[in-house]
Amino acid sequence: METDNELTVGARVKVRIHSTGTDDKAGQDAYETGAIVEDFGVQTADTTSRDWAVARRWAVALDSGRLVFADNEDLSVG
Numbered sequence: 001m002e003t004d005n006e007l008t009v010g011a012r013v014k015v016r017i018h019s020t021g022t023d024d025k026a027g028q029d030a031y032e033t034g035a036i037v038e039d040f041g042v043q044t045a046d047t048t049s050r051d052w053a054v055a056r057r058w059a060v061a062l063d064s065g066r067l068v069f070a071d072n073e074d075l076s077v078g
Helices: none
Strands: 012-018 031-038 057-060 067-072 075-077
Touching: 012 057, 012 067, 031 067
Parallel strands: none
Antiparallel strands: 012 031, 012 075, 031 057, 057 067
8 A cells, every 4th residue: 555655656745956066066965856757766876986977767847847866865755
């Protein structure tokens, strides 16, 4: 049975977005709300040894219109 605190497709979530820019907000976290639109499942370890374009589990359509990809630790239900 589904509960209100599960990460599932259709759930409303808050996404932690980490700024990596070079401006005065670099390194700060921001939170945006949206809905999960796809679950790509548990990802296997990255064997490419790269730190860019890393696969994420969840696709989230933000209320601002952007599509972002996140892992469990970046999401909270609500």
